[in-house]
Amino acid sequence: MSMKMAQEKTFGRMVRNMARMMDQMQKGFCGYCAGETWTPAVNVYESESSYLVCVDLAGVDKDKIDIVVADGVLRLRGQRNAPLPPVHEPGRLRVHLMEIDNGNFCREVDIPSDVRDDHISARHENGLLWIVLPRRTP
Secondary structure, three states, X not given: OOEEEOOOOOOHHHHHHHHHHHHHHOOOOEEEOOOOOEOOOEEEEEOOOEXXXXXXXXXXXXXXXXXXXXXXXXXXXXXXXXXXXXXXXXXXXXXXXXXXXXXXEEEEEEOOXXXXXXXXXXXXXXXXXXXXXXXXXX
């Protein structure tokens, strides 16, 4: 099946990309990787025993997610395919609006120095990736 993008209003894509970059600059200790296609949204929580990182990865196959912790940074990389309707008429599919990010992604989160790197765990459920970063006991 082939997809065709409908013509976009003048500067529409540029305005969306500029807004996305401005959002990224305001996200504080969470970063993005230059050159990657999109950056998933992240929530970071803290409890007495751990930090919890929740990453919005709806539509991403868990086998396509790479998690690396090095030098005080949690780095998430992967890929999401463009969502297509489950049923449609044969032939071409014309896209009028595509706001769901797809393609390669990367997200970096600075992690505190009291994280036990050797006990990090992750689970993927309902489109959310939950990463548990246990804290060292004093």
